[in-house]
Amino acid sequence: MPTRILGIESSCDETAAAVVVDGREILSSVVSSQLDIHRKYGGVVPELASREHLRQIVPVVREALSQAGLHFKDIDAVGVTQGPGLVGSLLVGVTYGKVLATELGKPLVPVNHLEGHVHAVFLEAHIGGKAPELPAICLIVSGGHTLLYHVQSSAPTAERNAEGNGDAAERGFEFRRLGGTRDDAAGEAYDKVARLLALGYPGGPIIDQIAGKVAASGEKFREKDAPNFGPVKIKGNSYDFSFSGVKTAVLYYVRAYPEFTDEIETRKKALQEGRRKAADLFPLCSPRTLAVISKFQSAVVRDLVTRTLEAAQETGSRTVLVSGGVAANSELRERFTSKAAAMGVSVFFPSRALSTDNAAMIAAAAYPHLLAGHLAPTDLNAEPNLRLA
Numbered sequence: 001m002p003t004r005i006l007g008i009e010s011s012c013d014e015t016a017a018a019v020v021v022d023g024r025e026i027l028s029s030v031v032s033s034q035l036d037i038h039r040k041y042g043g044v045v046p047e048l049a050s051r052e053h054l055r056q057i058v059p060v061v062r063e064a065l066s067q068a069g070l071h072f073k074d075i076d077a078v079g080v081t082q083g084p085g086l087v088g089s090l091l092v093g094v095t096y097g098k099v100l101a102t103e104l105g106k107p108l109v110p111v112n113h114l115e116g117h118v119h120a121v122f123l124e125a126h127i128g129g130k131a132p133e134l135p136a137i138c139l140i141v142s143g144g145h146t147l148l149y150h151v152q153s154s155a156p157t158a159e160r161n162a163e164g165n166g167d168a169a170e171r172g173f174e175f176r177r178l179g180g181t182r183d184d185a186a187g188e189a190y191d192k193v194a195r196l197l198a199l200g201y202p203g204g205p206i207i208d209q210i211a212g213k214v215a216a217s218g219e220k221f222r223e224k225d226a227p228n229f230g231p232v233k234i235k236g237n238s239y240d241f242s243f244s245g246v247k248t249a250v251l252y253y254v255r256a257y258p259e260f261t262d263e264i265e266t267r268k269k270a271l272q273e274g275r276r277k278a279a280d281l282f283p284l285c286s287p288r289t290l291a292v293i294s295k296f297q298s299a300v301v302r303d304l305v306t307r308t309l310e311a312a313q314e315t316g317s318r319t320v321l322v323s324g325g326v327a328a329n330s331e332l333r334e335r336f337t338s339k340a341a342a343m344g345v346s347v348f349f350p351s352r353a354l355s356t357d358n359a360a361m362i363a364a365a366a367y368p369h370l371l372a373g374h375l376a377p378t379d380l381n382a383e384p385n386l387r388l389a
């Protein structure tokens, strides 16, 4: 019998629900984003996020069921994000999940949000018919996280071994933490730099698009206009990251050139008027600003790609998995793909829709835990600092 899991995600600023069959077939995936609410504050406001989750959770779950063509009684288990994330946001999903599972008399599976991001890669690889080989190096890179793991398949249980199956969707993963950011997450650096330059919120997509336009226009900025953000030096663990330095370098650069002030004001005005697309803002950027945007992105991307591929080489992993909001970045995808190909390493990304927070990845991650009997205790609580390893 196929197992239909209802996934619920509310760890940050997206309220999401999805139905996934056997950890691999997405019947529905609904995401309600709170971007419009947080935009004017330039970042996620936790109190507003919890309130919005409360308003959205019921309609979002109903919509996920309706798109899947199912009723509550057709669900075999509920998977819910337990952490990491904002405590108030997590509590909405955890509480709703507990009540729902109890009322339905179905098992509740607590899911680590980060493990969900890893499953996002596998979910779509299944659809494409080529599952990534393990062991792999996994980079989770979002607004809240920049983490590097070594991932391998969980040891098969005797019972499942006897069934002769055991792909990632069923067996789940074992993680070893290699490194992580010591200060800002990469997405956070994008958001802060975008704020500094008055490019709107969130910063990742707009910086990505403007940098793309700069590259596509073929107009090389004059090197004298361009700041140089050198490679980040890390003492100790070379798999750790640091992005506050490049963010501060942008800040000092902007301060050093008073001519930035006027165009920043012009862009702030444009944003207030709702003109926040790349096509609106690109013409309002001087060559020097375009240089800062391009060089900032290149520095971040170079650092993420270099450390991740070094980890693949040093651990003898032939596969790299990249997930989280920043995995949507075009330059990151291109650079990873070209550099990895030269090393004989395959890189996998989820589609842009599954790179950012969603509940399909939570339902998929719940499946192996359900099979292994890792169910929630009746007093399940949200864990804002839950770790993967």
Ligand code: KG4
Pocket: 012, 141, 142, 143, 144, 145, 186, 187, 188, 190, 191, 202, 203, 204, 205, 208, 324, 325, 326, 327, 328, 329, 330, 355, 356, 357
């Ligand atoms: O995974 P996500 O939706 O939420 C969490 O932080 O968990 O990631 C959101 C982050 C934001 O910081 C956003 O600026 C960044 O991902 N982001 C991007 C891109 N799209 C989203 N960063 C770089 N390039 C992008 N295309």
Ligand code: ZN
Pocket: 113, 117, 142, 324, 325, 356, 357
């Ligand atoms: Zn996330």
